[in-house]
Amino acid sequence: KGQQMVDREKPDLIILDVMMPLQSGIRLYRALKTDSTSADIPVIILSGITQHSFMKSQEALTAFGGSDIPAPEAYIEKPADFETLSMHIEKVIRRE
Numbered sequence: 719k720g721q722q723m724v725d726r727e728k729p730d731l732i733i734l735d736v737m738m739p740l741q742s743g744i745r746l747y748r749a750l751k752t753d754s755t756s757a758d759i760p761v762i763i764l765s766g767i768t769q770h771s772f773m774k775s776q777e778a779l780t781a782f783g784g785s786d787i788p789a790p791e792a793y794i795e796k797p798a799d800f801e802t803l804s805m806h807i808e809k810v811i812r813r814e
Contacts, residue, residue, distance in 0.1 A: 720746045724756050731810055733803075734790075736765040736772055744775045751787040760791040760810045764803065769793040 720741055724732065732750065736743035743765065750756045763772065772793065780786050792806040 721749050721753065721756070724750060724759065729759060731807065732759055732761045733807075734761055734763050734765075736763060736767040744772065744779070747790065748776065748779060748784060748787055752785045762792040762794065762803075762806055762810060763790045764794045764796065764798060766796040768795060 720734075720738070734743050734747060736747075738746070743763070747761060747763070750759065750761060763769075765772070773789065776787060791810045794802060794806060
């Protein structure tokens with residue numbers, strides 16, 4: 719569903735949680751970054767899962783035959799304050 723929504727809406731930025739009710743954010747991130755229509759959309763991950771754990775999961779998926787994918791533009795661990803999130807959004811939008 720997430721990929722379909724991205725394909726339909728074509729957002730300028732995606733804020734993604736790793737833990738989602740209907741789909742794995744880990745797999746959705748990989749799908750977004752390996753699909754030519756969404757690979758260039760910046761992604762900020764906002765999650766209660768540590769960045770280390772997320773990156774290890776991506777390494778494991780790559781080791782099992784998946785494509786190597788880039789790290790997200792920002793990874794913010796919950797709980798996050800508004801200032802931190804808005805700072806990262808601003809950086810991504812400005813492409814800093």
